Amino acid sequence: MRRVSLLLSVSIIAPLLLFAPSIRAADFPDVSAPDVKSMLDSKEKFLLVNALSDIEFKLEHIPGSINIPAGEIQTTDKLPQDKGALIVFY
Numbered sequence: 001m002r003r004v005s006l007l008l009s010v011s012i013i014a015p016l017l018l019f020a021p022s023i024r025a026a027d028f029p030d031v032s033a034p035d036v037k038s039m040l041d042s043k044e045k046f047l048l049v050n051a052l053s054d055i056e057f058k059l060e061h062i063p064g065s066i067n068i069p070a071g072e073i074q075t076t077d078k079l080p081q082d083k084g085a086l087i088v089f090y
Helices: 002-019 033-041 054-059
Strands: 047-049 087-089
Touching: none
Parallel strands: 047 087
Antiparallel strands: none
16 A cells, blocks of 8 residues: 555656756856945845854844855745845855
8 A cells, every 4th residue: 555655656746846847056147246236235125145154144244134044045934925036145
């Protein structure tokens, strides 16, 4: 019985993975430091995220940025609900 449910699960999930869109680094634009400075100066709406540890964030960070350590990115509630929102990690 267990083997049947495993085979059924695999037969359902495998096709979904084959046809799911892949996400690559090339799909995301690079934003330079001067670009970020310009965006901050013009008060453009975006989320600036420092992905270092809490300790490193407290020592030094860009004013206006928030801290989400890399290990917490998948579980945080600090990211915007809008999937089209611009988020810059540094």
